[in-house]
Amino acid sequence: DGGITQSPKYLFRKEGQNVTLSCEQNLNHDAMYWYRQDPGQGLRLIYYSQIVNDFQKGDIAEGYSVSREKKESFPLTVTSAQKNPTAFYLCASTELGQGLWGANVLTFGAGSRLTVL
Amino acid sequence: GEDVEQSLFLSVREGDSSVINCTYTDSSSTYLYWYKQEPGAGLQLLTYIFSNMDMKQDQRLTVLLNKKDKHLSLRIADTQTGDSAIYFCAETEGGGADGLTFGKGTHLIIQP
Numbered sequence: 001d002g003g004i005t006q007s008p009k010y011l012f013r014k015e016g017q018n019v020t021l022s023c024e025q026n027l028n029h030d031a032m033y034w035y036r037q038d039p040g041q042g043l044r045l046i047y048y049s050q051i052v053n054d055f056q057k058g059d060i061a062e063g064y065s066v067s068r069e070k071k072e073s074f075p076l077t078v079t080s081a082q083k084n085p086t087a088f089y090l091c092a093s094t095e096l097g098q099g100l101w102g103a104n105v106l107t108f109g110a111g112s113r114l115t116v117l
Numbered sequence: 118g119e120d121v122e123q124s125l126f127l128s129v130r131e132g133d134s135s136v137i138n139c140t141y142t143d144s145s146s147t148y149l150y151w152y153k154q155e156p157g158a159g160l161q162l163l164t165y166i167f168s169n170m171d172m173k174q175d176q177r178l179t180v181l182l183n184k185k186d187k188h189l190s191l192r193i194a195d196t197q198t199g200d201s202a203i204y205f206c207a208e209t210e211g212g213g214a215d216g217l218t219f220g221k222g223t224h225l226i227i228q229p
Contacts, residue, residue, distance in 0.1 A: 040221060041221060042219045042220055043160075044219075045216045045218075056215065058216060090160065099148075099165070101167040103165055103209075104209065106217060108159035108161070110158055110159045111157070111158065113157075
């Protein structure tokens with residue numbers, strides 16, 4: 001079955017360490033996204049990529065980095081510069097413009113929960 | 118920037134209808150979405166509507182859009198315990214290739 005796989009599901013990190021969250025999709029989707037979810041805060045966009053080897057900052061990109069070397073992969077690195085990294089991280093993807101009326105319908109992974117000790 | 122507002126909690130009795138409301142500020146919003154999130158899981162698309170539509174119905178779900186008031190609602194008929202989740206309203210301008218803007222989510226609580 002096609003879908004989005006995020007790993008690890010749970011991750012613990014010491015302060016000052018970088019950590020990389022994996023996101024892989026086998027849906028042949030063009031665009032991929034990283035969102036951060038905090039309790040009572042909804043989802044906030046970190047980075048997105050519409051094509052291989054290109055990506056754009058979202059609303060809260062500071063302290064994060066991404067790469068898009070392959071269409072199916074969009075890893076997110078949470079760096080030590082991120083002041084409050086404990087959160088639930090969600091990866092999503094879409095086939096651009098293929099929804100009804102040209103809409104972009106995001107498919108989400110199951111999420112990765114990062115806790116900084 | 119764009120803003121999407123939702124009430125944080127809604128409590129309904131099992132078997133009743135649930136109505137979850139959402140307001141948005143971007144008059145250029147083209148598509149509006151409803152997603153469902155169960156505990157510890159990702160988001161699941163429920164339905165979406167194009168901005169030139171007033172209503173969309175899909176089985177137990179009815180979406181109403183009042184573009185003049187920038188108000189979107191999701192009605193769930195015959196609410197069941199399995200409907201207990203967080204419901205997110207989201208919008209995008211144009212095709213949405215640069216991502217969706219989400220509300221903070223409404224926790225739907227089902228009373229027996």
